Amino acid sequence: MTSASLNIGYRTPIEPPIVNIDEPAMLDIQWNDKFSVGHERIDHEHQVFLDLIRNVAYAADHHFPQERITRLLEEVRKYADFHFYSEENIMLDNDYPDYEAHHREHKLLLFRLDDKLCELRKGDIGLHEIVQFLFEWFALHTIASDRKLANHVLKHNPP
16 A cells, blocks of 8 residues: 555645534534444544544534634544554454455545535535534444454454
8 A cells, every 4th residue: 555545535734614613513422332343442443533523522512713623623534544544454454355345435434524624614514514424424334334344353353
């Protein structure tokens, strides 16, 4: 994998977004066992990711300065990229048969996040829409794709 392929979809550094702070962003997002995939490392990284989403929602609801919100969104973007790379290493280490499809899903999710962040910068969407997108992405991807990966790893490497 080349270094260029690691940045697919990542167009430009995040610029300060135009944030409509009148819109509510906070969701009641709590870690729940339904998000657990049964793989300690993946579950830990998912808990961190969920906490980052909560930080963005909190910052929006408490009218943090745009510069701080920008940094939080950049942290989410960078952590998502790290987490996907980490998961893909687990896939490769365990001869995961759906690696290519899962890898493409990761690239698509990062591309969609970059698009949402661009829309936010232009003022086309509000911060609450970013939070909603992140949580839905987290919940759906975790419950479907990541659970399938964890089941494969546990099946081939019982505790």
